[in-house]
Amino acid sequence: MTDGLLMQKVKEGDLSQASLLFQRYHRRIYLYLGKMAGDYHLAEDLTQNVFEKVILYRKSFELDQNFEGWVYRIAKNVFLDHTKLQNRMRKGSEEELIKAAELPDHQPSLDEAEQKLHTALAALPEQDREVLILTRFQKMKYIEVAALLGTTESNIKVKVYRAMDKLRTQYFQIESI
Template identity: 25%
Template sequence: MYTDEQLVKKSLKGDVAAFEELVLRYQNKVYALAYRYMGNEEDAYDITQEIFLKAFRSLRTFKGNSSFGTWLYRVATNVCLDELRRRKRRVIPLSLDEPLATEDGDELEKDIIDPSPGADIIYERREFSEYIWTFLNQMKPEHKTIIVLRDMMDLSYEEIAQILNCSVGTVKSRLNRARNILRKKIEEKELLF
């Protein structure tokens, strides 16, 4: 019986049966992961196929820094999240000219409210953003970087640890320290007003 890494090497050399063996080893776990994200069997089944297709196409990116299973779960998570984002952006067309039907058979004209923020809110957001960036630019690069990666780019602790080449514990302590520094700077500024 071959190890996952041996099967990956054989797959990269064109051995389709080797990749099929990897699929057999991981299909139930990948399906279970997909089911948790997608919420129903049909979507989970479809996305599982997409995950293995993506894994096959991306197999050359597997460097062996983690186990094949870990790499495959990362691929699976990314495919599922991409699909959920895509679904969120999908807009159902709605005619603004057609009246709405009520339960008793009457029709109502639509009142369309502009959901976009007003000029005052846009200005306040921009002002607040500039306010925060002023403080961030005064911080040490390591503190600024950690806040940007976690709080603005929403990366996981593990991803940040890989980017910064440090441990997850170091990421957490730096982030805590950086947030405290930023909080103190904001509080000091507020006391001046």
């Protein structure tokens, strides 16, 4: 059954169908939020919030919508809401914000190069990090990312190119330390 039809059943009140959507998208949303936040423990909580909002806002889903784009939009908004709240609570220095975005040291099975890559990714501005996560880690097509972010495919290609350039610079700065 398609995601849209499952969501239509959820919208009509059959909440048991939400578990199938959760099974299909939980890992992808968790990885997306983990990379955006740089904290996989936080990503667990944020992912839970996303699926709570899927249920809460089920009436706003339209059958002709792409469920994947809709759920990623919810995930992005959950992340932005969390970030805004954190920024209000902590008016720290830029250095503290970068430290908060770094991956925890206890990440399993990351070799040194991967750790440097994740550190470089965490140091990027949020918009750059997001397009790279969606296109490179989540394997979304440029046209899908464009629809999700409300822009054109060519604009996403430019953003990815520029973000990759910044990531490369960050990575080699870390490499030289």
